[in-house]
Amino acid sequence: MPEALHNTLATARQKSLATLLALVIVLATVLAMPYAGLPLPVVQPFLPIFAATVTLTESLTAYLLLVQFMATRQFFLVPLAGGYAYVALMASIQLLVFPGVFAPTGLLGANTQSAVWLWVFWHGGFAVFLGLAMLAKNAGWHAELSRRITAWQGMLVFLLVPVAALALAFLAIRLEVLPVLISGKSFSSLSHSPVGWVVWGLNAAAVLLILLTRSRREVTSLFLFIALLAALADVSLTLLASARYSLGWYAARLLSIVSSASLLTALILQITRLYQELAVSHESLLITSARDKLTGLHNRGSFDEAAKKEWPRAHRSAEPLSVVLVDIDHFKLYNDHFGHLQGDTCLRSVAQALARSIKRPADMVARYGGEEFVLLLPNTSQQQALGVAEKARLAVAALYIPTKFADKNVSISAGCATWQAGAGYQNFQELLHDADRALYKAKENGRNQVRAVG
Structure with a gap:
């Protein structure tokens, strides 16, 4: 069974990708810091797109x-999902109240302070939700709560x-x-206010918390770290920029996009990987279900499916179809x-010998039951x-498998029946019945021989 997404350990490639992203975020932030307050042109479509x-x-x-959460009942996923839903709501509401976008x-009824x-x-709430999720995941009571909580209870919390x-x-x-945090386009008051540093402190604490948790090697935690690191960089540049439409303000918004997309990208990649594993498992299951466990040949069900396809095909093409019961x-x-x-x-030795006796891809040898085998031979007279x-x-016979009789080795008897244009068979079962009759005749005449109907 595939492992739950949140429990999947990060591969070396994913760790390398996360490390690279973290370095890019830190480097971009450090490079932007000296120029954070640099005024840039107002790009009106930027904010709605963001x-x-x-x-x-x-x-x-x-x-x-x-x-x-619905699939695994792991409670920490509720505040984690809540944090992302919270930001989605806040981002959409902020767009509506942002000065100059729609009004x-x-x-x-927004005022000049609403958007800030x-x-x-x-940004404070996002860090709190993700921090709570990580604390819950690593708490001693989490496993017990996850066993007891129902889907509806989780949704009520959400x-x-x-x-x-x-x-x-x-x-x-x-x-x-x-308190007033912005005047015109300048929010320098935010940078010097305890409010701004509380937000920064919450994000820094969330980053530190995820680094200290024992689940940091998991894919979800790894990319949550990237999301929180980008959010911390976003807050840092916003506080340094002190004004809207400055270099730091634009850079912070881009980092906010990185923060919002990090975990989503990881989840999509993990879902894709699980789909690939599921496809491989499904293919393996199909092969296993079509094979006899003891001999490795096709089983009775696989033979029946092949016969259902070959019988009408033979009639359409007017080509002979033969069956050999062994x-x-x-x-x-x-x-x-x-x-x-x-x-x-x-049985395994005989099965391998029978398999070696057919060469064409369309031919089939299957275990019919017990010590009986069947060969399906399309386009064969x-x-x-x-x-x-x-x-x-x-x-x-060439296997020379000894029996309890000193002068005899293991042998087989076979009966053949063939459908061809003009034959009186009404269905495949009648053809199979005739092959069985031929097999009975071979046994009746002394065994270790091949017989056909007629």
Whole structure:
């Protein structure tokens, strides 16, 4: 059974990718810091594109994490999914209230402070949710809670997220008692306010927490670290920029996109890998279900499926279709004398000899049951089928498997039947019945021989 996504250990390649991303984030942040306050042109479409991207990626991530919770009942996935759903809501609301996007001071009755306070609640809340998720995952009570919690109980907890998001959004939009953090385009007050450093501290603490947890080697934790590192870099550049539409402000928004997309990318890659493993497992299962465990030949079910396809095909093409039924002579006596283990070895040897007697890809040899085997030979006349059966008989004789009789080795008897245009067979079972009649005739006439109907 494939391992749950959140428990999958990171491969060396994934660790290398995460390390590279972390280095790029740190390097880009360090390079941007000296120029964070540099004013840049106002690109009007930038903010809607940014908000839409973050909302979409965060929503998809929250959905995939919730699906994992529904499948595994691991409680920590609830606050983790909640953190991403929370950011999706905050990003979409901030776009509505951002000055100059839809209205000079924003929609929903927003004031000049609404957007920046939504940023505070957004970035502080994201770190809190992810930190809680990591603490829950590594807590001693998590396993017991995960065993007891139901899907509906988890969903009820998750529904607290939009309630919290809407409550904080209302606080940011409608209440004017919050401290002033922005004046015009400048939010230098945020950089010098305890509020800004609380947000930075929450993100730094979340990064440190995930580094200290024992689950940091897992894929989910690894890319959560990238998400939190990018979020910390986002907060750092925003505080240093101190103004909208500056280099630091634009860079912070790009880092926010990296933060929102990191875990989603990892989840999609893991889902793709699991689909590939599932496809391989399915193919293996199909092969296993079509094979006899003892001999490795096709089994009765596989033979029946092939016969269902070959019978109408032979009629459409008017090509002959032959069946050869094979039985190991006196196998019960052999089994009783040498024991079942030796009997199994005998069956495997005979099966391999029969398999070697057919060469064409369309031909099939299957274990029909017990010591009986069957050959399905498309586009094969009766004379050709008799030749294949005789070749199989000689192949078994050449094994020189001794019996309890000193002068005799293990042998087979075979019966052949062939359908061809104009034959009176109404269905495949009648053809198989005639092959069985021919096999009975071979046994009746002394065994170790091949016979055909007629």
